[in-house]
Amino acid sequence: MLDDSGSRIARELREWIATAPPGARLPSTRELAARHQAGPVTVQKALRTLTAQGLVEARPGVGTFVRAVRAARAADYGWQTAAMSATTAPPSALPAALRTAPNDVIAFHSGFPDRELLPERLVRSALARVARSDAALSRPPAAGLPELQAWFAGELRAATPADVAPPTPRDVVVLPGSQSGLSAVFRALIGRGQPVLMESPTYWGAIQAATRAGVRIVPVPSGGHGPDPEELSRAFAESGARLFYAQPSYANPTGAQWSPDHARRVLEVVREHGAFLLEDDWAHDFGITTTPSPVAASDDSGHVLYLRSLTKSVSPALRVAGIVARGAARDRLLADRAAESMYVSGLLQAAALDVVTQPAWARHLRGLRQQLRARRDLLVGSLTEHAPQVHVEQVPAGGLHLWARLPDDTDLARVVGECEAAGVVVAPGTEWFPAEPTAPFLRLSFAGPDPGRFPAGARILGEVLFRG
Known part of the structure; x- marks a missing residue:
């Protein structure tokens, strides 16, 4: 985990990377330590965090450089859905949204609101x-x-x-x-x-x-x-x-x-x-x-x-x-x-x-609106910071979920499995298509338990995608 100084260095470097071209060289560890008045170990931890998120790549003996992030392409194959009939394959026995997950995992999969909502x-x-x-x-x-x-x-x-x-x-x-x-x-x-x-x-x-x-x-x-x-x-x-x-x-x-x-x-x-x-x-x-x-x-x-x-x-x-x-x-x-x-x-x-x-029902709904907004924005911000490979085309004006597109060459089954092994349960988007999926998607719930762990879940998702 980064301390406050390391988080500040990582945040400022992300802002710089957002405007820098792919291949741009980052300042050296010594320069960053002097600029931010931090120790070299703190700077190196910040750089490792950015590397795990797929934003930079280290070249031993040369330096650290801005990496081209594999963003989801804008190509739309949705027209094929209408051109082909629905698949006849039977649906899975138990959809991800109905799975009961252990209390110690980060649950992005559920279709039901958490008890506190x-x-x-x-x-x-x-x-x-x-x-x-x-x-x-x-x-x-x-x-x-x-x-x-x-x-x-x-x-x-x-x-x-x-x-x-x-x-x-x-x-x-x-x-x-x-x-x-x-x-x-x-x-x-x-x-x-x-x-x-x-x-x-x-x-x-x-x-x-x-x-x-x-x-x-x-x-x-x-x-x-x-x-x-x-x-x-x-x-x-x-x-x-x-x-x-x-x-x-x-x-x-x-x-x-x-x-x-x-x-x-x-x-x-x-x-x-x-x-x-x-x-x-x-x-x-x-x-x-x-x-x-x-x-x-x-x-x-x-x-x-x-x-x-x-x-x-x-x-x-x-x-x-x-x-x-x-x-x-x-x-x-x-x-x-x-x-x-x-x-x-x-x-x-x-x-x-x-x-x-x-x-009290009307009062509850007014409070619920604010709670859902805070949770939604926290998850969107967490994905932006820790999993930039994930593309949320539309921030919903209501509901309980984000529809997140992954890079086109993503092995969805691998991502789901490795996320779960790391303690994050996600729902594969394939379950929401009556025919073949048009791209790899995840449905991520912002209504699940413990929203304080959303950033950690997004970080794990980003690391799994980077390894792919």
């Missing part, structure tokens, strides 16, 4: 109250507790323009988590062997749910601003698909958020093809610098199926979600859920409702 006091109080209520012994309606249905409808109604008919509580079906909602939609509304459009990359859970339901995934390339509406229209026309799965707000994994104009254009395409948009608003409560604006708020003709989960923002122990659907689609989904699980635990529904209707 959850409203723990609200959850405990809610469970205690609900345990003494009738919900502990009663069977709830198949569609969900009426009060919780009304809450989900009200949340969407608050964003609905005046000229659009708002959803009603009856339009809501309560689910045991959003994953079951995805399965229900693919099974009940699409059917085995039929096509469904998906952004690529996209949420691994949606890929798995579609695969298990036997539907045929048609990938649509998507980037930092969402899918190209023209490309989406072409995919609808060529595949005959009648549903498009997407995450318009803080997409997992890219962090993309659609602009209002982009959302309008996508919705127009969906309507033109007489299709559904399955809007997964998984990160509704995780805005950082913006606030989500659901596409479903602008639709009153039943084209948008709106899925919102409370599992990540309230507690992973309370697997409760709601889907807003209208017309026959709602009836089919309710019939599927009733056949699959009959109803969602009334105890869990009542506890989730108790949490989100407390005045």
Whole structure:
């Protein structure tokens, strides 16, 4: 570890290297020691740190020189995603996001927020109250507790323009988590062997749910601003698909958020093809610098199926979600859920409702926004300082993750394995592609435990990449 003097030397040299051409020679150890009033051992430690990060290279007997960093190239092969059909290879048994890691590792892989980001006091109080209520012994309606249905409808109604008919509580079906909602939609509304459009990359859970339901995934390339509406229209026309799965707000994994104009254009395409948009608003409560604006708020003709989960923002122990659907689609989904699980635990529904209707819930979300921003910026800064080979094209305005591109010649399996051996667990980006990956990526979570160790994790990642 560098002391304060060594850290200062390394920092100032990084600033100089950022403007120096590759091959430029650094001052000698003696010159640096005199300039910074530090001992030669301290200077040598700072230079070794820069060497480990891939910023400089030492040539024995000659000196130390600025090294050309292998940055991720800007080449975009995303168009190939639409030109080729999805792979038929089965998904892995346990995605990285669901792995339970030991407490002593630096966990960049998790898809769930750390405990300190959850409203723990609200959850405990809610469970205690609900345990003494009738919900502990009663069977709830198949569609969900009426009060919780009304809450989900009200949340969407608050964003609905005046000229659009708002959803009603009856339009809501309560689910045991959003994953079951995805399965229900693919099974009940699409059917085995039929096509469904998906952004690529996209949420691994949606890929798995579609695969298990036997539907045929048609990938649509998507980037930092969402899918190209023209490309989406072409995919609808060529595949005959009648549903498009997407995450318009803080997409997992890219962090993309659609602009209002982009959302309008996508919705127009969906309507033109007489299709559904399955809007997964998984990160509704995780805005950082913006606030989500659901596409479903602008639709009153039943084209948008709106899925919102409370599992990540309230507690992973309370697997409760709601889907807003209208017309026959709602009836089919309710019939599927009733056949699959009959109803969602009334105890869990009542506890989730108790949490989100407390005045302290709004205060919690305001504090959460600040916590996520600090964590996100810490991880971005740590990667910039310690792993300059990693390219984060878009700092997300919300969500829980960074989508990080690695140099094109990276052996991703090696990087994942060597990081884990060094105590850093990362999630390989391959799990988020319904077809072949367009480049080597990692999804790095800034919502995991112990953010104070983010710089150490980034340093290890940078060292592993440098060795490659």
